[in-house]
């Protein structure tokens with residue numbers, strides 16, 4: 270009996286009916302096809318956001334393919350939050366915790382802004398801490414996004430929400446004050462729920478997020494270090510010197526690889 274191959278070819282995929290979704294899917298599928306070593310990789314990091322949905326979907330397609338099933342069924346997938354955990358389970362993949370698998374072979378994640386050095390701003394979805402934990406625990410970290418995430422100048426010039434900073438709730442006004450008065454943030458706004466007076470957004474780690482705006486960032490590493498040194502800061506959304514590659518999709522299915 271011939272093995273039945275069910276992985277859809279990227280070139281033959283039906284349109285998703287929305288240009289941005291086509292762009293995200295193109296980037297994610299290409300990134301998986303070109304970087305996931307089905308025979309060697311065992312622990313895979315799955316990030317958060319709307320682009321990574323297609324990463325998990327693609328890996329799920331490998332799982333259902335006769336040729337790869339035996340290998341992919343042995344994969345352990347480490348999540349970056351509750352959404353990510355759901356994506357892993359929804360696609361039939363095996364969820365595992367980082368505590369047990371601290372060495373990740375490859376991790377895929379989205380980004381809010383990507384500069385020419387592959388430094389990133391992340392945390393639009395509030396998952397920055399676990400995303401950084403997973404991406405820095407991975408031997409290879411691959412970024413998937415649509416081309417609109419590419420920074421036209423320096424980091425900070427594009428992503429209007431600025432740099433998210435995860436803070437311990439009891440320290441948030443103190444950190445807010447330090448960000449504005451010591452570090453020169455133009456704004457440092459507590460991320461709130463959908464409507465006015467809905468209260469703070471609480472992260473998967475039971476912390477708050479301050480959305481800080483610094484304008485164009487001259488030295489992302491230095492800014493990260495200075496924010497991180499404030500008492501009460503858990504992590505920043507500046508991901509420096511961490512990504513190996515970025516796949517940036519266009520609505521027509523073209524993918525820019527940097």
Ligand code: 5RP
Nearest residue numbers: 318319320379392393394396
């Ligand atoms: C969540 C993130 C996401 O990866 C980032 O917001 C990109 O999301 P999307 O793929 O939906 O544009 O950092 O904290």
